Amino acid sequence: MNASTFTTCWLPNDKQVPTISSLHITLCSQAKVLERVCLTYLNRLYNKIEISRTMTSQSEIIIGTFNETNQECQIEMELDGFIIRNEQRKTYVLSLSEQGLLYGTFHLIEQLQLGSKREDISVVQNPSTHIRMLNHWDNMDGTIERGYAGRSIFFDQDELSYDAKRIQQYADLLASVGINKISINNVNVHRVETKLITESKLRELKELADIFSENYITLYLSINYASPIELGELQTADPLDDEVKTWWKQQTKRIYQTIPGFGGFIVKADSEHRPGPFTYGRTHADGANMLAKALAPFGGNVFWRCFVYDCLQDWRDRTTDRARAAFDHFQKLDGEFDDNVILQIKNGPMDFQVREPVSPLIGALKATNYVIEFQVTQEYTGQQIDLCYLMPQWSEVLAFDTQIKGEGTTVSDILSGNVYPSIQTGITAVVNVGNDSNWTGHEFAQANLYGYGRLAWNPRLTARTIANDWVNSTYPSVNEEVKQMIEKMLMESWVVYENYTAPLGVGWMVKTGHHYGPDVNGYEYSPWGTYHFSDRDGIGVDRTKSGSNYVNQYTEPVAEVYEDMTTCPDELLLFFHHVPYTHKLHSGKTVIQHIYDSHFEGVKQVERLILAWQQSKDELPDDLYEHISHKLNAQLENAKEWRDKVNTYYYRVSGIHDQHDRKIYR
Amino acid sequence: MNASTFTTCWLPNDKQVPTISSLHITLCSQAKVLERVCLTYLNRLYNKIEISRTMTSQSEIIIGTFNETNQECQIEMELDGFIIRNEQRKTYVLSLSEQGLLYGTFHLIEQLQLGSKREDISVVQNPSTHIRMLNHWDNMDGTIERGYAGRSIFFDQDELSYDAKRIQQYADLLASVGINKISINNVNVHRVETKLITESKLRELKELADIFSENYITLYLSINYASPIELGELQTADPLDDEVKTWWKQQTKRIYQTIPGFGGFIVKADSEHRPGPFTYGRTHADGANMLAKALAPFGGNVFWRCFVYDCLQDWRDRTTDRARAAFDHFQKLDGEFDDNVILQIKNGPMDFQVREPVSPLIGALKATNYVIEFQVTQEYTGQQIDLCYLMPQWSEVLAFDTQIKGEGTTVSDILSGNVYPSIQTGITAVVNVGNDSNWTGHEFAQANLYGYGRLAWNPRLTARTIANDWVNSTYPSVNEEVKQMIEKMLMESWVVYENYTAPLGVGWMVKTGHHYGPDVNGYEYSPWGTYHFSDRDGIGVDRTKSGSNYVNQYTEPVAEVYEDMTTCPDELLLFFHHVPYTHKLHSGKTVIQHIYDSHFEGVKQVERLILAWQQSKDELPDDLYEHISHKLNAQLENAKEWRDKVNTYYYRVSGIHDQHDRKIYR
CATH class of the missing domain: 3.30.379.10 (Chitobiase/beta-hexosaminidase domain 2-like)
Structure with a gap:
């Protein structure tokens, strides 16, 4: 490169x-x-x-x-x-x-x-958390899974390939906000990437590890659970098999001989077609501990992802609820993991939607180390075309009161080690960086990278403080009014994005595969377990006692708040309940009117963002003005598509007119 | 190869x-x-x-x-x-x-x-038609657009690459059923294929042309309308530009110098992102005639496709109706085309759906040469996984009475030259052949290739006669009872496929891109102009006077038959009308009950096909038994997906219960 x-x-x-x-x-x-x-x-x-x-x-x-x-x-x-x-x-x-x-x-x-x-x-x-990590989903062919900022800064054409100066600057950016661990390859470890833990690749990785290490950032690799078969010519990857154990021990030893400061492994096992211990009738604890024992002598860790669910679900099957999966798989294993295993739990029970409740697994594990996993890369939140500053979302997650030890047991408290001091906790996230000259595609998406580091260091920081600091550091020369405008754009953007996309916590409604743009029924009859169950009468997923009873994974009184339609927050109503379109929200609106109103409003808000941006043209550097204008215009198109497809879909299916008689296509 | x-x-x-x-x-x-x-x-x-x-x-x-x-x-x-x-x-x-x-x-x-x-x-x-043609949609990289029988028999790795023995046998197969023209490359002519008309490629093509020529089959090439720009370094492809005219004349001369028996060009212009005369504000007559004049001295023809429509339609726009497009574009140009231009009109106004009305352009052109275009390759009819013998469909099209000169003016009559003897007419089709050892993927799909040739020679043959001949010729050694069973499987298969897929002529409801399997809303909010407009009350496309007035493209009294809901045939009802789910069909059933019944029945029919096949196991060669069993089982899975997705979708949206209380997922 x-x-x-x-x-x-x-x-x-x-x-x-x-x-x-x-x-x-x-x-x-x-x-x-x-x-x-x-x-x-x-x-x-x-x-x-x-x-x-x-x-x-x-x-x-x-x-x-x-x-x-x-x-x-x-x-x-x-x-x-x-x-x-x-x-x-x-x-x-x-x-x-x-x-x-x-x-x-x-x-x-x-x-x-x-x-x-x-x-x-x-x-x-003092940092609140000891683990402040970033995960790259980079493939060695140079592509990035869910990457929206160009190609990999580490890999190209199946080889390690990078600009050392750029990597050093990247390490500076990360250290400047306190990041201390990084994994550089996709958790979906394909054939070529499986070889990253072999000797010739490790020698190449050493230099990269050293650049990060100078900044006190430890290098990790995502590994293929089936490596003993693919690399070691063993017939099995069974974690209880002695040959497998020995193979991993030797392999790990070789890694540390080449890279003494190596951090350890990230593992996505038994998930979305990845191999894992289930193949051999073993538990995830069996699988993780076997790797942990290989790493322990060198002080290494295993990050073991909890994103395990049935991705070949039959849509006809209403008894299976993907939201239950992580808790059902891992809560029962609490206490069975070795000390150097760290579970990795997505912030919500589904998959980085614009709005989800907090994963009930957070707080439920009392004798197991874990990190919460956020997604800085905007897979479901606008793909760095649409503006979506994520600190407000993450702050809400971090401030969520699990009540796991009575009122005032927030996610922040737990991750800061105040609740169960004997376990290691922390934060990780899928990064949004590629080789685009501005690192993140949308320049304002830098604020998500910056903000992630700041929040990981101190989960109690407000989204506004972070936005303010980022704008002031990044655009020191623009005038105060424009800085405030940019800060305002950031602060509003999550709500704007939510307004014109999937309503009231129901999620998805995206086009399949790439996940950008609307397709209300895109995942409705799919095997992915992601449904809204809209019919002529209503919409939403019943996860109460009368449905999948997912609510029961939360501690009381949280479970009761979600169980009861009258206390369930509006913004999560359709995540927990299937309701008629005429159901009245706490806001006083019906669900259908909320759908119409929020979608019209979302587009209006983007138009206002554009107007504000245009009015500041003279105060902005030309290249920045053009860059953001271009992004905002693309966002407006997307917002209109969402508005019209969602409104038309729900008008057709409900037959209920907009109270304000705005244009809904028939 | x-x-x-x-x-x-x-x-x-x-x-x-x-x-x-x-x-x-x-x-x-x-x-x-x-x-x-x-x-x-x-x-x-x-x-x-x-x-x-x-x-x-x-x-x-x-x-x-x-x-x-x-x-x-x-x-x-x-x-x-x-x-x-x-x-x-x-x-x-x-x-x-x-x-x-x-x-x-x-x-x-x-x-x-x-x-x-x-x-x-x-x-x-005596053949009824003089033009009996096949179009390959083969790309030079070896792939076949909408091909389901392996890779190209002509091309590989951007080169001409074939087994001469296989091509000769293919030519024998085609000549044995009377095919006399063939085009070998995709109508979507990409960069590499554009060069097929250059000298080095033509020299390579000569041998291939000779193999076909021995069997009296004339070779054609699909060309890129923008060739003068891409090959000739001209700034334009404007058909009225003198340099463009000269370029084509010289290029054509060179073709005939190398391949004296060359047939001419197939052109897909101004269609689905292909370049064309519209770019220069010219008509399709301008475009076609320019090429025709280059070919005329050598006796060559231009086949000019009428598949021209707005593929970037806004789904919100209810005034545009893709079904109208071919007629609207070409009918007004009747008489303006040179004698060696032959328009190529798809059998229906949309795109090779399992059920469509006959294109109103057929019969409407009185002073222009044309061929009807069928699709042997089963893009929308099961992709050579599901069994779908197409002769019953094509026979219905050919027997359709346009009434263009009063009762008894069938498509067959027109194509046989009995109605407008001064114009050249005939038949062409997109072929279903690839390098699979059995030529067509599903062995029974050979019957569609065979049958196409037989029908092109004699459009009045019955589907049953053709099936009978094919089975007897192909399986001479199996016993009479099994032959009859295979014939029955073929004869039922179109109706079976229709039963479990899109109902009553509404079309589509397929997964996007590849077009296999169900997605009721897959194309509903797309730019492709292919909608069913289902809402909580009804389904179907209003193409009557109160809608797009597409019906008016037919001659009276045909137009009136379709216009009037009481005379419109059930199987095309939703193509022409938007009706409530409770609308009573001539069959006595409501539309919704028909949807449920046909989808349950379609699956049952596939199960019966499988049972019949299993019962004949001992009378069948093992490899044939296994091959067809494998296909039928895959078809059954597909049929069930269709049944359940369509039934659930329409149950959810209509709220109307199945009269027979069968299992419809909620």
């Missing part, structure tokens, strides 16, 4: 005009990355920077561990937390570890970039 | 055990093909054959033109007709031409194979 020009996103970039004349930095820490980061990014904010290794009277910024700087750590700190404090006109960036110093340095850079005065910066930050 | 084993279909094959001891043939004609055909096929029916060039007292079969045999032609014969008659224990095969002798010889072989005594054969046959 040739070196290409690419934007530096929210980090200070070359175009930035330094506003501060000069700066004297003392690096007490030996970590090379700190020097590089200062020379690259701090340098862009100053006309001149000087770096010394020992403190002098001229030192303005001092970066080092408490030990190196002879500063006292007066409060309880996480290993990768940091403190920024001012003393006698000197600014100290302090931590227990070099990793913490890197995060602190990036934080300082951001604060300076946002215009804070050095002397005013006073921060104590 | 390597030589592969392949079946000889309905022609005598090697396995056949000769029942007649020896035969003496006198070939008065010099045509080499006659000797080859006798030595290949007649030889398989006799222990020994002898061939002489002059008549002797031993001569039993004498093949020659009237002149060569000194026989009198007492009746009016077409050039390619033939007579078989017996005189003094000698059997004469006579014709005005060598081509006619070839047809006569094949006919004699068939009769002998069917067990007729030589002395009893007495036949006068």
Whole structure:
């Protein structure tokens, strides 16, 4: 891959005009990355920077561990937390570890970039979670499953192929928001990718691992559960078979011989046609533990995905409910997993829809490590054509009160280790990055990458704070009014997208395969378990006691809230209940009128976004103006398609007129 | 392509055990093909054959033109007709031409194979049509658009690539049923195929043309209308541009220099994203005539397809009706086409659905040459997985009374030249052949290829006669009862397929793209102009005066029959009318009950086919038994999918229960 020009996103970039004349930095820490980061990014904010290794009277910024700087750590700190404090006109960036110093340095850079005065910066930050991970779904042929920002930054033509400079910058972007683990290949591990754990590929991977490692980001690989058969010429991949165990132990040992800092494996097993322990009548605990035992001597982990369901369901079968699957498969195994197994649970019970309830498995596992899995790449949320800033969605998920130990047991509390301190918890996500020059296709989709890191570090941050920080860091030179407009666009976008797509939590209604654009019945008679069950009288999925009883997977009183139509939140009504079109929502509207209103409104909102954007034309760089205009116009077309197809479909099937007599095609 | 084993279909094959001891043939004609055909096929029916060039007292079969045999032609014969008659224990095969002798010889072989005594054969046959053509939709990469019998027999890896022996046998199969023209490449002419008319490719094509030519089959090529741009480096393909005219004249001259017997061009222009004269504001007459003038000096023709419609229609637009398109585009141009232009009109106004009315353009053109176009390849009729013998459908089309010159002006009459003798008419079809060893994927699909040729020669043949002949020729050694069973399977199959698929002429409801299997709403909100407009009250497309007024394209009283719901035939009701589910059919059933009944019945019928087949196991060759069993089981799965999806969809939308309370999923 040739070196290409690419934007530096929210980090200070070359175009930035330094506003501060000069700066004297003392690096007490030996970590090379700190020097590089200062020379690259701090340098862009100053006309001149000087770096010394020992403190002098001229030192303005001092970066080092408490030990190196002879500063006292007066409060309880996480290993990768940091403190920024001012003393006698000197600014100290302090931590227990070099990793913490890197995060602190990036934080300082951001604060300076946002215009804070050095002397005013006073921060104590500890990450809420220890696992802050990203999953790439990159294939070695260079394509990216569910990728909307060009091709892979790691692979091409079945080979490892990357621009080291770009990868380093990517590692900077990730470290600047605290990401500490990355997997680089698709969880659907095909033939070629299966070989990534073989010796010749590992030697090639070493350099890549080193680039990430410099930034304290650990490299993981998705593996093929059937590797012993495909690579090892064994007849089986049975996790209880001795030859299989030995094969994995030897293979793992070889990996660590080549890449000592290797993180471990991501496994999608027994899911969507991937092989797994079910083939051999074994449990997922059997499968995961066998791999875990191979990794344990080297300190490696297994991330074991819980996205296990019957993807060959017969649509005629109303007794099976895909939403139940993860809980049904994994809750009963609680406590059976080894200490270095980490389950990976999608945020909702289905699959990254614009609106889903929180997975009931989160909180239900008390003696098993796990991470929640978000989707930064916008598979079902506009594919980086439509604007959809996801922090409001994730914040809602993280603030959800599972009540698993009484009121006030939020997902954030659980993931921060406050509820079951004996288990490891954290956050992972499918990333939205490709080799597009702006990294994410839609430039504003950078905010989802940035925001994901910020939320993973601190799940209690508000979506607005993150949007504000991202806009200010990314567009330092545009005027305040325009910044506020962009922030507003971001903040509204999730609701806008929800308005013109699938209503009230029912999900799907997308075109099959690629999942962009509307097809109300696209998945209705499919084997994927994703239905809305619309008929002439009503719509929605009965997941109460009278239906699949999925509600029962939640703790009381949460289960009761969803069970009861009068307390179930409007936005999730059709996820939990099949109701008549004339059912009155808490909003006072009927379901059918809500469908019409939200779809008309969604399109209007996109039109207003476009208008606001157009009115700011003169205040925006031309290329940015054109880029976003182009995306917004495509989004408008999509929104209209959704509006008209959904409204017509439900008009035809319900026969109920729009109260406001707007145009619904017949 | 390597030589592969392949079946000889309905022609005598090697396995056949000769029942007649020896035969003496006198070939008065010099045509080499006659000797080859006798030595290949007649030889398989006799222990020994002898061939002489002059008549002797031993001569039993004498093949020659009237002149060569000194026989009198007492009746009016077409050039390619033939007579078989017996005189003094000698059997004469006579014709005005060598081509006619070839047809006569094949006919004699068939009769002998069917067990007729030589002395009893007495036949006068003249083809009803002069154009009896087949169109391949083969791409040069070896794929076949809408092909279900393996890959191309002509092309592979962007090159001409064929087994000459196989092509010769194919030419024999076609000549044995009277086919006299063939085009070998897809009407969607892509980049590589555009080059087929360039010199190096033409030289390669010559040998192929010669193989067909020996059997009096003329070779045609589908061309890219934009060739002057893509090959000739012109800036335009405007048919009125002098450079364009000159380019085509020179190109055509070069073609005939290499292949003197070349037939001409097939053109799909301004259709489904193909370029055409509309680009330049010209008419289809302008476009076709320009090419015709280039071909005329060499006796070539242009086949110009009338499949022109807006494939980017907005589904919201209820004023546009795709069914109207061919008539609207071409009827007004009647009389404007050159004598060597032949329009190519699909049998129905839409696209080869299981049930459509006859295209109103047939009969409406009075001063323009044309052919009707059938689809032998089963795109919408089961894709050679499901059994669907198409002669009953085509016979109905051919017997349709257009009443264009009063009662008794059938499509057959028109195509036979009885109605407008001054225009050239005929039949063409998209073929179902690929490199599968049995040629057609489903072995019984051979009957559609065979039958097509027979019907093209004589449109008044019954479907049953053809089925009977095909079964007897193809399976001479199975017993009479089994032959009758196979014939019955064929004869029922179209109705069975119709029963479990789209009801009452409404069409489509197929999965998008590949068109196999059910998706009731698959095309409902698409840009393809193919809708059923089902809502909670009713179903069907209003094409009467109150709707698109498509009915008006038919002559009275046909238009009135379709316009009036009380006279419109049940099987086309939903093609012409939007009716309530409770509308009573002539059958006495409501529309909804008909939908339920036909879908339950369709599956039952497939089950009965399977049962009958199983009961004949002992009487069938093992490989045939297994092959057809496999296909029938796949068909049953498909039929069940159709039954349940269609029934559930219409139950959900109508809310009307099945009178017989059978299982309809909710």
